[in-house]
Every structure is written in C-alpha cells, then in structure tokens.
Amino acid sequence: MSDRPLLSRLDLNLLVALDALLTERSVTRAAERLHLSQPALSASLARLRTHFNDPILARRGNSYELTPFAVHLADHTAAALEATRRVFESQATWSPEESTREFSIYGSDYGFVTVGSVVSRLAAQRAPGVRFRFMLHNPAIVDDAAARLRSADGIIIPHGPLSDLPYADLWHDDWVALVADSNDAVGDTLTMTQLAELPWAMTYQSRSAFTSAGRQVQQLGIEPRIEVVVESFLSMTHFVAGTSRIAIIQTAIAPLALRTGGVRTVRLPFEPTPLTNALWWHPVHGRDPEHAWMRDLFVEAGGIVDAGAHVTAPPQ
Numbered sequence: 289m290s291d292r293p294l295l296s297r298l299d300l301n302l303l304v305a306l307d308a309l310l311t312e313r314s315v316t317r318a319a320e321r322l323h324l325s326q327p328a329l330s331a332s333l334a335r336l337r338t339h340f341n342d343p344i345l346a347r348r349g350n351s352y353e354l355t356p357f358a359v360h361l362a363d364h365t366a367a368a369l370e371a372t373r374r375v376f377e378s379q380a381t382w383s384p385e386e387s388t389r390e391f392s393i394y395g396s397d398y399g400f401v402t403v404g405s406v407v408s409r410l411a412a413q414r415a416p417g418v419r420f421r422f423m424l425h426n427p428a429i430v431d432d433a434a435a436r437l438r439s440a441d442g443i444i445i446p447h448g449p450l451s452d453l454p455y456a457d458l459w460h461d462d463w464v465a466l467v468a469d470s471n472d473a474v475g476d477t478l479t480m481t482q483l484a485e486l487p488w489a490m491t492y493q494s495r496s497a498f499t500s501a502g503r504q505v506q507q508l509g510i511e512p513r514i515e516v517v518v519e520s521f522l523s524m525t526h527f528v529a530g531t532s533r534i535a536i537i538q539t540a541i542a543p544l545a546l547r548t549g550g551v552r553t554v555r556l557p558f559e560p561t562p563l564t565n566a567l568w569w570h571p572v573h574g575r576d577p578e579h580a581w582m583r584d585l586f587v588e589a590g591g592i593v594d595a596g597a598h599v600t601a602p603p604q
Contacts, residue, residue: 303368303369307369309345310358313352345358382577387415387418387578391441391579391582392440393420393567394429394436394444398521399444399445401522401541402593403444408420427492433453434452434453437453442569444567444568444586445566454570455566455567457566459594462539462560464538465555466525466552468528476554478534478556480508483534484512487534488513488533489515489535491524491535491537524537525548525551529550538563565590
C-alpha cells in the first residue's frame with residue numbers, strides 16, 4: 289500500500305506542533321515556543337488526536353501528562369523532524385565556505401578532546417559558518433546506534449561495539465594504567481596480582497559499552513574488583529588520586545591526566561590490544577555531499593591525531 293494518500297492528507301506543520309507538545313507537555317508552553325496563539329495550537333492538537341485516535345495529552349489534576357502512546361511517539365517524532373529539516377536544508381550545489389549546516393556527532397569525552405577538537409579547528413578555517421554539535425553517548429545510544437544515526441551525523445567509537453554500519457578509520461591509540469602518586473605499592477609496571485587485588489575505577493561497563501583493555505583483563509582470567517564506574521575518561525584522574533585504585537586510559541589523553549595532578553601512569557603487565565578509533569554513520573547519509581565533506585574532514589583530523597599533533601600534547 290502506498291504512503292502517498294496518507295502523506296497527502298498531512299501537514300508538516302503538525303509534526304512541528306506534535307514535537308512541541310510532546311516536549312512541553314502543555315498547550316500554553318508549546319504555543320509560546322512556536323510563537324503561535326493558544327487556539328491555533330489547540331486546533332493542531334485536535335487534528336493530531338483525531339489522526340492518532342489518542343488524547344496525546346491527558347489532564348492529571350492541574351497539569352497534563354503524556355499518554356503512553358505519546359511517550360512512544362516522542363523519539364520517533366524528534367527523529368522525523370530532524371530528518372525533515374535535513375531534507376529541506378539540502379542544496380543542489382553546496383560550498384563549505386558558504387554553508388551554515390550543523391553536524392551532530394555522538395562520542396565520548398576522549399573522542400571530543402582528540403579528533404573532535406581538531407575537526408572543529410579545521411572547519412573554522414575552511415567553513416566558518418559550519419557548526420558541530422558534539423553529544424556524549426551512553427550505553428543506550430550505542431545499543432540503538434543504527435536508529436540514532438538516522439537523525440545524527442555520526443558516532444566516534446572504536447571498533448568492537450558496532451557492526452553493519454559504514455565507517456572510516458580515524459586514528460590508533462594504546463592503553464596505559466593510572467595509579468595515584470601516593471600508591472607506593474605499585475612500581476613502574478603493575479603485576480597480575482595487583483590487577484586482581486587492587487580496586488578499580490572503570491570507564492563504562494555494559495554489554496555494548498566497554499573498553500577493549502578492560503575486556504582483555506577479564507579474558508586473562510581476572511575479574512576486576514570494581515569500586516566505581518564512570519562514563520568519562522577525562523574524569524578518571526579524580527577517582528584515582530588519593531586512593532589505591534587502578535584505572536586504564538588511552539595514551540593520547542595521558543598528558544591531560546598528568547596535568548591534573550595526583551596520579552602517574554604505569555605499564556600494564558600484558559600487551560594491551562591497540563585501539564582503532566572510527567567514525568560510524570547511517571547508510572542514509574552515504575550520498576550526501578555535505579556529509580562526505582565532513583567525513584573527509586574527520587579522516588584528515590584523525591591523521592593529525594595519529595601523528596601526535598593535537599591538543600592533548602603536554603606543555604613544554
């Protein structure tokens with residue numbers, strides 16, 4: 289069955305109204321957000337209720353709350369609105385020097401301070417109107433990456449958690465252990481016994497969000513004694529300093545950790561598997577010339593990070 293009869297009866301303004309209503313959960317606030325009169329938005333809500341055969345907003349005392357169906361619609365509506373915006377922002381001829389496009393990229397703080405910062409500097413020089421929105425990912429976003437990347441431009445993440453999506457390799461990195469300056473029990477290299485006995489501060493710890501070095505520790509038969517899980521690499525210094533904890537971070541951001549103070553880096557008692565960091569995107573963006581320009585920019589920035597010429601270099 290064709291979608292054309294259904295789509296021909298709909299007004300794209302209803303999608304904008306629906307997104308505002310789902311976000312604000314109030315006709316008054318949604319009307320203010322869209323700079324419309326309250327009766328005009330009430331009329332849109334009535335049309336949406338008729339179309340979906342659902343109240344969308346249900347009164348609870350002096351306020352409104354979303355119906356279960358409306359909660360289900362929320363993510364789809366935001367993604368549809370973003371996809372629609374991209375369609376109408378597309379240009380037959382595109383010049384990066386004149387573009388005002390915003391690229392949205394998921395990633396970790398590690399990805400942002402390394403390749404993300406280089407990308408932003410290159411873009412500022414070549415396409416001053418282009419803007420980047422760097423958004424922190426989490427395990428739920430990684431689990432749902434294929435759907436999320438329909439409305440976002442990419443995600444910076446190493447090989448491992450994702451598959452069956454197009455990608456471009458950006459840069460390689462290694463792992464180093466972090467311990468407190470005051471931890472005299474650890475020398476220049478951790479021992480396997482210390483890996484098993486000392487407490488850990490871990491970054492990410494779920495089925496889809498993990499570090500290859502942390503997984504490797506488990507594959508060696510050691511179950512880390514985890515005291516704290518932090519979904520941030522740059523914060524690890526604060527959870528290690530002044531404690532007996534171990535943490536593992538990437539070598540590219542080790543200078544930043546040392547600059548914070550209270551910690552030192554030591555070698556691991558095994559050869560950690562190197563990281564290959566990549567930019568991943570949804571196939572829907574494959575033929576978009578603006579997206580292709582952005583991908584090339586990330587690859588160039590990845591080469592700069594690989595060569596060590598990035599912002600995390602320690603001060604002289």
